[in-house]
Amino acid sequence: MTVPFAAPEPFPQSPPIPALAVAASTPHASQTATRARDYWLCQCTGWVILGVISVMSSGQGVFGPMWRMTVVKLLVMCNGLLLSHCWHLFLRRRGWIDRADPAVPRVLLGLVVLSVLQVGFLVGADVLIRGGALIADSDATAVVIALCVLWYAVFLMWTLMYAVVLSRRRARRLELEKLQLEVSVKDAELRALQAQVNPHFFFNSMNSIRALIYQDPDTAAQAVGQLAGLMRHSLRAGQAPTVRLADEVAAVNAYLAIERHRFDERLQAEVEIAPGLDEVPIPPMALQTLVENAVKHGVEPAIGACRVRVQAACEGGQVLLTVANQGRLQAASTSTRLGLANTGKRLALLFGPGAGCTLREEDGWVVAQVVLPQETHQEGQPCAR
Numbered sequence: 001m002t003v004p005f006a007a008p009e010p011f012p013q014s015p016p017i018p019a020l021a022v023a024a025s026t027p028h029a030s031q032t033a034t035r036a037r038d039y040w041l042c043q044c045t046g047w048v049i050l051g052v053i054s055v056m057s058s059g060q061g062v063f064g065p066m067w068r069m070t071v072v073k074l075l076v077m078c079n080g081l082l083l084s085h086c087w088h089l090f091l092r093r094r095g096w097i098d099r100a101d102p103a104v105p106r107v108l109l110g111l112v113v114l115s116v117l118q119v120g121f122l123v124g125a126d127v128l129i130r131g132g133a134l135i136a137d138s139d140a141t142a143v144v145i146a147l148c149v150l151w152y153a154v155f156l157m158w159t160l161m162y163a164v165v166l167s168r169r170r171a172r173r174l175e176l177e178k179l180q181l182e183v184s185v186k187d188a189e190l191r192a193l194q195a196q197v198n199p200h201f202f203f204n205s206m207n208s209i210r211a212l213i214y215q216d217p218d219t220a221a222q223a224v225g226q227l228a229g230l231m232r233h234s235l236r237a238g239q240a241p242t243v244r245l246a247d248e249v250a251a252v253n254a255y256l257a258i259e260r261h262r263f264d265e266r267l268q269a270e271v272e273i274a275p276g277l278d279e280v281p282i283p284p285m286a287l288q289t290l291v292e293n294a295v296k297h298g299v300e301p302a303i304g305a306c307r308v309r310v311q312a313a314c315e316g317g318q319v320l321l322t323v324a325n326q327g328r329l330q331a332a333s334t335s336t337r338l339g340l341a342n343t344g345k346r347l348a349l350l351f352g353p354g355a356g357c358t359l360r361e362e363d364g365w366v367v368a369q370v371v372l373p374q375e376t377h378q379e380g381q382p383c384a385r
């Protein structure tokens with residue numbers, strides 16, 4: 001579909017298209033509730049399993065009836081749950097584990113205190129319920145030491161698992177912070193490049209209007225109105241990393257209208273957009289920059305008429321945006337090619353290494369082409385292969 005050059009259409013208000021998306025983090029309140037739920041689920045499950053194993057090992061013998069031993073062991077498990085929870089709160093408050101250099105000696109000393117408290121509760125419960133049968137017919141000191149070692153191992157295992165959970169949580173937090181930093185750096189770089197592109201476009205347009213003021217004031221006034229519309233588009237586009245191709249094409253038509261006032265019949269422009277590409281996201285002012293370069297280095301130095309073609313198509317699984325003008329590519333040109341360089345950088349930042357911008361001479365035409373990977377074409381017709 002070839003569209004002859006015409007007056008610019010009004011710019012549609014398009015919603016911002018996010019290009020740098022990172023997985024959204026869970027809100028703080030919901031995250032806290034989830035952690036609390038998981039914590040109590042693991043706590044209760046672990047102590048219930050330990051209690052079941054302990055009860056199943058109870059039996060008839062010198063320790064008295066089985067039910068008394070079962071009651072003692074269940075009470076001990078409940079006390080272990082309480083002690084481990086208090087230990088958890090204490091570790092959170094002191095931060096002995098959740099840091100780069102955990103206070104290992106203090107943690108080990110705390111585990112000694114926990115095991116002594118647990119064994120003390122066990123002996124006390126046994127005395128109240130079973131009359132002290134646990135240590136009545138054996139070496140009380142040896143039994144107490146053995147029980148302290150056993151419960152020290154239990155609480156040590158609990159602390160190690162808690163440390164692993166904190167370590168994984170800290171690793172995820174650091175990874176998220178790293179991703180956020182990378183996004184911030186890319187966003188800052190994109191904004192810096194955008195800050196260079198907008199003045200570049202604005203000054204080019206102002207030079208065109210200045211040339212019109214002395215020749216045709218009425219036309220210059222009309223061009224000022226068109227420039228105001230373009231600047232509104234530029235400001236609106238600057239709020240998002242990408243814009244719809246349809247909106248960018250509308251801006252290009254408006255720019256060509258301004259330049260048409262200046263060059264009259266010398267500028268012969270045509271725009272050819274393949275169906276189904278209106279929603280393709282591109283960096284703001286990217287296509288506009290290529291058209292500016294075509295006008296500045298193709299139409300402006302030309303003596304006679306100069307054609308400018310703007311095309312968008314799908315080929316080989318890629319979206320191709322092409323701006324071509326009649327002329328030759330000057331290797332020794334004094335141009336800094338800032339717009340072309342910025343367009344290439346912005347494409348790489350937004351769409352990855354598969355995207356790019358090239359400039360070449362081909363059969364009497366200077367061709368600038370933007371390549372967008374297939375995944376960026378999210379809506380519309382699939383690319384032809």
